[in-house]
Amino acid sequence: MKPGLALRVSQHLTLTPQLQQSIRLLQLSTLEMAQEVEQMLADNPFLERADDEDATTDGAGERAAQAGADGDTEDGADDPALTTPAHGGDEPAVPDTVALLESATPAAPDDWPTPADADAGTGGADDAFVPDDTDWSWDGPGVDRDGRQADEEHGSAAELARSTERLQDHLHRQALALHLDDDERAALYFLIESLDDDGYLSDSLEDLTAALWRHVQAADPTAGEARQEEVASLMRRALGWLQAMEPAGVGARHLAECLRLQILEQPNTPEARAALALCEQPIEWIARRDMRRLAQATGLDDAALRAGLALLTRLEPKPGRRFADAERQIIVPDVIVTVQGAQFDVQLNPAVLPRLRVSDLYAQALRGLRGGDLQQRLQEARWFIKNLQQRFDTILRVARAIVERQRSFFLHGEVGMRPLVLRDIADELGLHESTISRVTTAKYMATPFGTFELKYFFGSSLGTDAGGNASSTAVRALIKQMIAAEDPRKPLSDSQLADLLKEQGIECARRTVAKYREALRIPTASLRKTL
Known part of the structure; x- marks a missing residue:
């Protein structure tokens, strides 16, 4: 076979890191985006929060005067993609990243720099886009025309999520009011931490006792049968303490027990006694409201059955509902x-809306330098702010x-x-x-x-x-x-x-x-x- 040279024309898509980041940020939820911002702030030294209003204002005035003196009007401040949309005016043209991926274009847009530009020292990313790094700072639409941050009292989504108390924390605070010794407090703590999100003990008391006994044996291999019986007695008493706590019904092993615990917290009325009798029957009969079977099993008349069923419908089948997974339930x-x-x-x-900017101190120190890892990190910070705004x-x-x-x-x-x-x-x-x-x-x-x-x-x-x-x-x-x-x-x-x-x-x-x-x-x- 004779070797030779041949020319071939082909098209292919170039998925730049900036395009990948733009797509990823677009599909993140609010909480996930907040975590992404925190991670980027921790990883990239050139990125910082734009919280210092005075410093930002003074620096912007000096740089504006310098730009006017130099006659530089082709910087990022005139880029429509950096215009804050919440202030009105024309909406910026945002590139459709998915359309870029799925179209038959040979590469990404020409004005998008690649890491190769920085490594080669061409200066294409810096000169074509932003000669002044402060033009990349973005306060977001949450800043009004006077530069003040709007709605500061709302806080972040993560802070709102952390402000809601867990069911276990609520029960541990109640346990502090009980006069218990160390062993009793440990057994109660073990049960509280074994609750599921609905406030139920999904494992049987026997299984939980066996699990606690294994912990005791690991700490004291010499513990004998007497100690094991003591642990079982502690768990039974701890279950009673737990089921007496608020919210009523917590610590139940099944729905019927949960309803019964809540009824016992109410006054001893004929309605409550009828509801207690109903709790002893198969829960499927109650769900289907099978009056004939319930009347035969309980011996209650029609009026008492209706009163008992009415009371059961007013009870909470999931006592831990208002505490369960509060962080994921927060919607901002x-x-x-x-x-x-x-x-x-x-x-x-x-x-x-995050308020981010490129650190002016670090950016000025690197001005004039080309190539290297630091220059690439500076470029990453700029593009992160750009992609956030596009999002x-x-x-x-x-x-x-x-x-x-x-x-x-x-x-x-x-x-x-x-x-x-x-x-x-x-x-x-x-x-x-x-x-x-x-x-x-x-x-x-x-x-x-x-x-x-x-x-x-x-x-x-x-x-x-x-x-x-x-x-x-x-x-x-x-x-x-x-x-x-x-x-x-x-x-x-x-x-x-x-x-x-x-x-x-x-x-x-x-x-x-x-x-x-x-x-x-x-x-x-x-x-x-x-x-």
């Missing part, structure tokens, strides 16, 4: 929508487009929701559908009707008699209204709900009604029936 909206008449104001939430710009653009499409929702509530799919917003904004999916995932909007994930405003459509479409969200709201207005003694079946929707011109099959009802966590007609 990314966008805030206010309605004034027929006008909507859509702004980013100042509480989630919030994209979220704001998508949120404004959603509000414009769902104006009826903000005026009339859920029943006014219109059919909307991701492609509608993607086509309107000139972005890729995958970008819209990333933006609307784990991002929340605060509205006069509550806080919703951005995906909530998207829904499939159902046909109507008039030839139009109705949003599935609006149909669910109608089903919820119909059930709320039904006669509790004769609740509406799924077929009846489908017929009522048809009377309003909405074609919805019975199975679709059942699916929407289950999504709303509404039980079947038999379980909704009031005796």
